[in-house]
Amino acid sequence: MERTWKVGGEQGEGIDSTGEILAKVLNRTGHYIFAYRSFMSLIKGGHTYYKIRIRDRPVHYHGDQLDILLAFDQLTIEMNWSELHDGSLIIYDDSKKGITPKEDKRLALAPIPLTHMAKELGNEIVKNMVACGASAAAMDLSLTTFEPVIEELFAKKGEKVVELNRQALRKGFEYYRENFRERFPLPPRGNKKLALVSGNEMTGLGALLGGCRFLAAYPITPATEIMYWMLRFLPNYGGRVVQAEDEIAACIMAIGANYAGVRAATSTSGPGFSLMQEAIGLAGMTETPLVIIDVQRGGPGTGLPTKTEQSDLNEMLYGSHGEIPRIVLIPSTIEESLHFTFHAFELAEKYQCPVIVGTDLYLGMSKKSSDSLDLSNYQVKRHSMVTQEELDRLEKGEYKRYNLGVENGISPRSIPGQRNGRYVALSNEHDEGDVEIEDPDLRRRMFDKRLRKLAGFDFGPESIEWIGEREGDLLLVCFGSPRVQLEEALDRLLREGRKAGLLILKVVKPFPAVRVKPYLERAKEVLVVENNGTGQLAQLLRQEVGHHDKIKSLLRYDGVPFTVQQIVDAVQGEKEALYHG
């Protein structure tokens, strides 16, 4: 059982806050929700929406359909028409001239003078509270559940404001009750206390738990929220955040801090990530740990800047000049954003190389109820470092930072401040110490040493996840956020008797070919589903495991996340045109 609710209007009309308030209330009352917002690259005007899906069990996707549409403008009705179904309700502001839903017998309409009522109360700004009240009435949600949320949000602005919002809420609630019959009772709720978290917040938390104490970043949607999170929490743990002048500086400052022994990171999105490419090579060459969080999106320069996309895969895999070892981790759920970001810091220090965490706008900015956040297992250890005692035992100048004698290629590093451990991190090829060299043989051996670090790298069983029929004839493959729609699509396919499975790739470099191969071998057909236009993951699969003839792609690059229906249709061959590659 599920319900979906959406508010839409012009940016700047309080769409976000309307959605946030309702999401908070629903989550607090024990409902599993998933909240997704769509917005445009401007501050005021344009179309924006906030959608909440409510379920009686954990929910990872905002849903194909819509039960209640709260429309602040005409465009909202038009743009969301296709999501409405028989019996859907449109609540719209009829104090605004020009909002007129098309006549459609399938739909229920609730015209409410939202703006007018808010003005009567004394301030147009509380229009969204009137709307929340009406929505609550339509969902049979008790008003008292809003009390603590209103208190929290407006207490700072004084009791008058709190009271005004209370009144607005009640007025909307009563108006709906008195005038409309349609009710959309909510799915049964559990007794569990649920956390309402976003991917970006979980990335921040993962970084903090992973020992990150320095973040340098440049503001960029949709990654800025990570910086906000770090600004709020890091100082409490002796950490520092720097708003750098650009992404080049941000990334290189993080390398500097890592060199000085503090776990450090930068967070960005595609365009900023492009600027960091040079620095990735630097971290690899100097064997300095570095964590980069890339919250992917369309990006100015190449696409739709505020829409989700998974188009940076190749950049994460191959970006930067030269050749260096690197690790690329891709969380596929909001909770995994924490898990993989935590491990990014461990791995970066252990292997002394750049680790990239690739999330995306959909994962980063969506919010969900989570009952599975257990933080007790995340404990940090220091890795691959030389101790002062070890240095003291050596003769002066005997310590070799880039010691070739290490079998696994990981030579323990010293940190400025450690006696007898001095060295110069060199971006040019160097010998075992810190002397620049051009000797061909030594170059080859130093190069091999660096690449040897990851030669046998295996993140373990968590590198991939597999769901569904083991001996299925169809294998769906994805990385990152489309996993949420695919899981539901798979569910539907399995119920319809289709033999199918879903493979989710979470480590894409070094590629866990040994783990992935058997699944591709068994499947008759492989459909790779990704949010980009050229099938970057499909290309990677062909390169790493072969099976070119089996692999097909389902691609979406219009800025809109996949829908479950789209995936099911594609699999059932009803929309052949959606296949590419």
Add this chain to the structure above:
Amino acid sequence: MADRNASMQMFRVDARPTWCPGCGDYTVLASLQKAVANLGLQPEEVVLSTGIGCSGKLSQHFGSYGFHGLHGRSLPIAQGVQLANPRLTVIAAGGDGDGYGIGLGHFLHALRRNVNITYIVMDNNIYGLTTGQTSPTSAKGFKSKTSPHGAAENPIRPLYLALSQGASFVAQAFSGDVKEMTEIFEAAIRHKGFSLVNSFSPCVTFNKVNTYDWFKDHLVKLSERPDYRPESHLEALSYIDQFGGLVTGIIFQQEGRRAYHEENLGGEEIMPFDSPVKMSNEEREKILSYYY
């Protein structure tokens, strides 16, 4: 003096510098070694970050911790190091191309943050390691491989830039004067906050205009003007103006201003560079509680 020599020895490395004979960078290296020795610093307490080019090699020839990074990016490395561990003495060095060309943005921002680092720019008015092209500080009309008919641009004027953007320490040194350069480096390192030392460091191979002799003929020593007061911003600007930027000495110094690591959130508190802070389960639960 014996102690000082021993101490200077600590900042020497075995590998011989690869600069051309007569290069001004030798003096910068020697002066810097002397300055840190005079200040009683230990090699493990100092980090020298450099970019690319002839100037970039300074870190390789200096016996402290060092980072030879990317062209124009010595300052972001230095800032990361300084903010991670403010107990370290952090020096960034680069050339005029490195610092005022590709790295100009970083220069202005490190300066306005007032990060506690000493920034030495080895200014030879030309690109050396790429074999003689016009640099950001080459004079208008300067002829080189990339400006065969004379440079069309006005040069970057680092002293004006630094002063106009509120630098708390601005100085200029000359490789033909080791004694003064050493004194300036010492003062710059002692200064808490961002210190710029623009150091004329002639390129004997490619720059046949701005030679040692040329500098000797043109430079004016502020120390020979007993009335000069480095605490006056206006006086600093007027001297630079009067002598076309060709002065040496401490041009401006503002005392008492808080450095960036004291202003930025973490405050004076030094980050745990030995080990990340362990977090108790209570603390973990407290963070989570924000999301319920």
